[in-house]
Amino acid sequence: MIFILATVIFVVLRLLPGDPVTSALGPRGSPELKARMIDDLGLNDPLIVQYGRFLGDVARFDLGTALTEGRRPIADEMGERFPATLELVVPATVLALLIGLIPGTIAAHRRRQAPDYAIRLFSVIIYSIPVFWLGLMFQLIFSVKLGWLPVSGRIDAITGIGLERTTNILVIDSVLSGNWVAFRSVLIHLVLPVTTLGLVLSGVFVRLTRINVIETLQQDYITAARARGIKELVVVYGHALKNAMIPVVTLIGLQVAILLAGAVLTESVFSWPGMGRYLIDRILARDFTAVQSVVTMFAIFVAMISLAVDILYSLLDPRVRY
């Protein structure tokens, strides 16, 4: 799968109009300079040579250097950007799960009662709200009007000075360095973007959980459990929810994979320096190396997440064996 994707992205990028040198230089730069830069970047080599070089680099986990914006090693740029996306996506997914699983199960348990209607309404509304609109509303209310939370960034500008960035996941870095002021600032900066992303994601989890728990609650073993006098909460949350989790886990895997490629809109609204924005900038700049390397790395992540999801299946359902 990774090989196929790497090949497809390599070909598609070459089919797109434009090149990184023209894009970067714009109206400036002599024809000689452009020709020399194209030559320096190896863009004059036959496509098969470029492709072989790309696959060789991928096999060695060498992501190469970007073709534009300072030509930094892509590994360095991903090292700065990817942890930021991870720091946003992981808590947002956890929040979406919390919001999705508990109300989803309550709605299933109280089917066709007031809580069910309320939760379903919430899930439809939250699912249909554009993430950038919700983010903007939160910014206007909690930042501009109330001044409670920051509008943008990962950490307060002054507090962030001198923070040792070991992992570039600032929650971890601030804990590792024992800098609790920074830790607090990082948490505060996470509130709005995580809530925005988590809420929007939660709508689909609510609906999926509800429908699967309803289905599970109609199974014979649930009737048997109730007949044995097992407490209703245990039946619903201990048995029904656990058995309804397989499609939810599948969805989590898919969502996390998509979000790791960049929660683009959320990152844009909150000026979050993550992968989404990076990838868009590089696509617009026709930075072949950066785009194909990043997409290939994502393919590897998606494969890893798929594996993790498969392992989770077997934990959730003992009948599943590989």
Add this chain to the structure above:
Amino acid sequence: MKRTTKWLVLLVVLSVLAAACGGDSSTTTVAAVDTPDTTAAAPTTTTGSTDTTVPAEPAGPKTIIIGTTDSIAGLDSADAYAIHDWELLRNIGEALLSFAPGTTDIVPGLASDYSVSDDGLVYTFNLRDDIFFGDGTELDANMYVDHLTRMLTLDGSGGVGGALGTPFIESYRAVDDRTVEITLKDAFGYFPQVVTGAPYMPMHPDFPLDALVEFPDAPVYGVGVWMITEYVPGEQTVLEPNPYYAGSAPAPKVDRIIIRYFNDAPTMAKAIETVKDGRGEIDIAWRTIGQPDLLAELEGVDGLTVGTVPGGGVRFMVINHQLAPTDNADVRKALAALVDRDEISDRVYAGTAEPLYSMIPVGFLGANEAFDDVFGAPDIPAAQAFLTAAGYSETNKLQLQVAYPPEHYGGTAADLIQLLSEQYEASGMIDVEIISQEWSTYIGAVIGGQDYAVSLLGWFFDYPDPDNYLAPFMNNGGLGTMITDPDTNEPIDADAQALMDLLVQAGTETDVDARAALYADLQEKFAENVTTLPLFFLPEHVVYWDYISADDAAATIESLNIGPTFDLHYELLDTSK
């Protein structure tokens, strides 16, 4: 999980949360840079009859946070070509000559003075005695010559050496420890303006002679007022004063400048509006917040000032002189006569764009309104007469393609082209077809001169001189005007020859008044020939809180001393918070 393990996990989680919610019990480490101690003394208070000294919070470094939507593309002056990179380099470095804040007046920089040979070819710069990098390393003429070698030979990805070095410099040498002599290829009257640019700012001698260092490890030392002590691409850059600076710029009034990077203008606008503890999330928003609705919103906020910075980026239509139908002079004149710049400014930019009647914007030597003098646009009857002369009528309409890049000039570009098309079609003799093409393909097609008769382009100067607003559109194909041959630079006709002659004459003239007169003449001919079609320039805006002030070093206090050169001098800024 065992019950004891669960309790242990709970305890750890609670401890972390408690720490997170706790007060400011720890201090943040700051960049370890050896700078003079500027911490204020702790004040004392006296209560009743008993003297009680209350230990006050030590005042932290006085800091100003500046927001921007720019990003760092590279910090090596031998390659940097982006506006924000130049701003940083101008603050951490110094060129041979400088501009007085807020103006285009040349003042001493690294060179305390300079002389020019009678033939205008040899410039001799006498360096100051006290030029130091942030780590105490002293700069001499030989080191400066090494820097010139780097800039001219490395000619990096931005081609800055190829644009601002090699076209001008024939040779250079260190005459002695404090004297640099530069011999030019021709007598360029505006060479003093050229040597104010970032390429003429020396990097630290640790920078290798044979390789560019676009993202050097911090601290990044220049010979200017500031040094970069820390930067995280995409997040922020931190600058502190260069303790060894002894030049003519005033000493910084704050201990630290932080540049904070934003993805877009709306988020930056909200950040400056967000106030906590009496201070904005950022103190200043500078570049690029030009969306009319945002400016209107910010102007309505108590305590915020929106300053307008004149000059800078212009927008114009490239008119291809070798491609039908704009190879016909009457067609070009008709297009020029139909443009209503005021309507464009009002309808597309809510009045924030300044109509431009020549390529040289207001504030620069020789700026005038040649297109207004020649065409008095909009003048529909005159345009119809030109079109009739070109053989077109209401039944035989001119079929015109107008091209633009939809993503490169912001969301207003589509509105601009739509309105421009309406203005052309108002003649009743033109049918417009709009072509949108993504930037990297578009710009190649514009410059190549093979595809578009009329296309939108923007321009920002490399050096603030009228030459840089005219020469690029005439020389070597003229960025798509094709009034000269891209390879040989030969003018295509007598009109183009006359323009080129005037350009050379004005460029080599050293007398300011004579230059201004030559540029006035050149602009009239430029307009008559409709070499390009200037539309408007977009002033930049700087937004800041009322606790921010600027040194009254220049007459542009409202724009924090940012003038037509777009230099924000951090050392002139102060804050009362």
